[in-house]
Amino acid sequence: MGILVLSFLALGACGMNLLPSKDTWYMQHYIIMQDFERAAYKELTVEGREEFQILFWKFRRPESKREFLKRIAFAANAFKRENFRQPWNTDRARIYLLNGSPAAVDYRQTDNWAMKVREGGGGVTGIAAERDKEDIQARTAEVWTYQYEKQMIYYAFSFSKPNKWKLSQGDFAGNRFLGEFEQQSRERTYGITDIDQYTKELENLKEIK
Numbered sequence: 155m156g157i158l159v160l161s162f163l164a165l166g167a168c169g170m171n172l173l174p175s176k177d178t179w180y181m182q183h184y185i186i187m188q189d190f191e192r193a194a195y196k197e198l199t200v201e202g203r204e205e206f207q208i209l210f211w212k213f214r215r216p217e218s219k220r221e222f223l224k225r226i227a228f229a230a231n232a233f234k235r236e237n238f239r240q241p242w243n244t245d246r247a248r249i250y251l252l253n254g255s256p257a258a259v260d261y262r263q264t265d266n267w268a269m270k271v272r273e274g275g276g277g278v279t280g281i282a283a284e285r286d287k288e289d290i291q292a293r294t295a296e297v298w299t300y301q302y303e304k305q306m307i308y309y310a311f312s313f314s315k316p317n318k319w320k321l322s323q324g325d326f327a328g329n330r331f332l333g334e335f336e337q338q339s340r341e342r343t344y345g346i347t348d349i350d351q352y353t354k355e356l357e358n359l360k361e362i363k
Contacts, residue, residue, distance in 0.1 A: 179207055181240065182226060185248040186344045194356050202362040209359075213352040218344050225251050235317055245321040249298065249309050253339045256298035256309075302335040 180195065180203075187195070187210075195206055211219050229247040236244045242251065296319065300307040308329060311319040346352055 177203075178240070179203075182242050182251070183210065185252045186222065186340055188340065188346070190353070191356075194359070198359055199362055202359045205359050205362060206356065209352065209355055213346050213348055214344055215347060221254075221343060222251070225254065236319060244319065246296075246311055246319050249321070252336060253300055254343070256300050258299040259296065260299070261296040262294050300335065302331055302338070305331050305335075307332060307335045 184192065191210070195203060198206055226242060229242045229244075229250055231241075232250075233241040233244045233247045236246070241247055294313050296311045296313075298309045298311075300309075310322045312322050314320050
């Protein structure tokens with residue numbers, strides 16, 4: 155795994171740009187939204203966006219919102235060293251909000267690789283223990299591993315001074331399924347309950363001035 159990660163990171167970091175900081179709701183929900191929802195939201199007035207935010211969760215299961223709020227709470231504590239005011243506005247936080255806790259976390263600390271495997275089911279157990287007091291300066295790379303059907307999906311983060319972790323891209327075989335995996339995460343965890351009625355009500359929001 156260490157060799158793979160080193161070659162992965164050698165391709166260079168290309169972390170997500172920070173999202174606009176004035177719309178906190180959009181920042182927090184952007185990663186779990188469907189493409190058509192992002193497009194619709196951007197076209198709305200301030201009043202229309204407020205109604206959108208209500209509809210967004212109205213057409214999702216109550217347990218979906220509970221899971222999202224749990225992940226937001228975890229991100230607020232776990233990634234605050236990167237962005238104290240908006241910890242969810244970081245690469246690692248966005249991946250966590252979408253996919254939840256990884257099956258395993260590999261990280262490089264000084265010259266050694268170590269792995270932490272998730273214990274138990276979903277939730278935050280996989281990375282909770284080390285996040286709150288992590289020594290961000292001691293690590294140079296970190297890889298999160300997820301299972302997708304028979305494939306392994308990898309997210310690699312490289313350290314950027316003074317305290318940022320940037321999502322990197324590479325050529326892992328399983329990552330050709332990355333888009334499908336992320337769409338599955340959106341649908342399984344945050345699936346829309348009545349897409350026809352939902353899109354109809356979103357269309358009506360365009361009339362709000």
